Amino acid sequence: MDRAALERHIRDTPVEGSPAEMRAAFLRLAQAGDAPALPQVARVGGCDGRWFGRGGRPVVWLHGGGYVFGGSDTHAAPARVLAGLTGRAIFVPDYPLAPERPWPAQRDAVRGVLDALDRPDVVGDSAGGHLGLVLGLSHPHLMRRLAVLSPNTDRSGQSTTRTRNSATDLMNDDAQDRRLSDMALGHLRDDDPEASPLLGELGTLPPLFMAATTIEVLLDDTLLFATRAGREGVPLTLRVLPDLFHMWHLWPDATPEGRGILRDVAAHLA
Structure with missing residues (x-):
């Protein structure tokens, strides 16, 4: 699949409706064709998930999806590529999803994973990036390095691209982002650092890699x-890529930039 075909697939697969409908649509969207064979479900620190690759210090990938959809099945492609690039085993937890299990169920489930794996490196995208940052701020001793791709960091209104880029981001818009956030975090104030880690005390974070794109909402x-x-x-590395939609890395075979950013993540974790 090339970039044009992928963009058609994204437009033809809207993620909307009830939580169950959004979960099914996002899985179709992420797999972009025939469903790949998946590893068996494993349990780490009381949380189910899947391992991709083997060997080396483990890496935990916290999947995006607004805390409402996504999982180890939707993030299999980038997890496999990152496992190959690093020569390390990648664990993608299937943490609890909202609205059935609102925050802090996600935070608490992943803390159990990190406890069990003895200071793994952590990668997170979108809501998973938010989750990684919250845990990095509150429990920096639980992870060695952190990489976040297009994380949600601020609900306090400081962002201008949440509205400005809603028309250019194929995968996200401000209204949808807020709807998903309200399902999981709606009981928190927007200025609570667990909702807006931008407002926390950031100096204790482990070495950090961040990436985003010029036309995305986040x-x-x-x-x-x-x-x-x-x-x-x-200690920080920042990459800003031009003209890509949110979660571009989900399709590393369709976007050279997706594979490229995974190489950058692998270099950060080395």
Whole structure:
């Protein structure tokens, strides 16, 4: 599948409706064709998930999907590629999903995974990036390095790209992002650091890699966070890629930039 075909697939597969309908649509969207063979479900630290690859210090990938959809099945492609690039085993937890299990169920489930794996490296995308940052801020001793791709970091209104880029981001818009956030985090104030990690004390974070794209809704979430983290002395690498939609890395075989950013993540974790 080339970039044009992928963009048609995204437009033809809207993720909308009830939570169950969104989960089914996002799985169709992520797999973009025949369903791949998946590893058996495993249990780590009380949380189910799947391992991709083997060997080396483990890496935990916290999947995106607004805390409402997504899982080890939707993120199999990038997890497999990252396992190949690093020569390490990647565990993708199937943490609890909202609205059935609102926050902090996700945080608590993944903390159990990190406890069980003895300071793994952590990767997170979108909501999974938010989850990685929250855990990195509250429990930095549980992870060695952290890489986040287009994380949600701010609900306090500082971002301008949440509205400005809603028309250009094929995979996300501000209204949908808020709807998903409200299902999981709606009981938190927007200025609570667990909802907006941008407002937390960032200086204790482990070495951090961040990436986003120029036309996605969450661009400012990354830029604002990177600016504050850098000022507070966090060892930081930032990549901003042009003209790509949110979660572009889900299709590393269709977007050279997707495979490229996974190489950058692998280099950060080395």
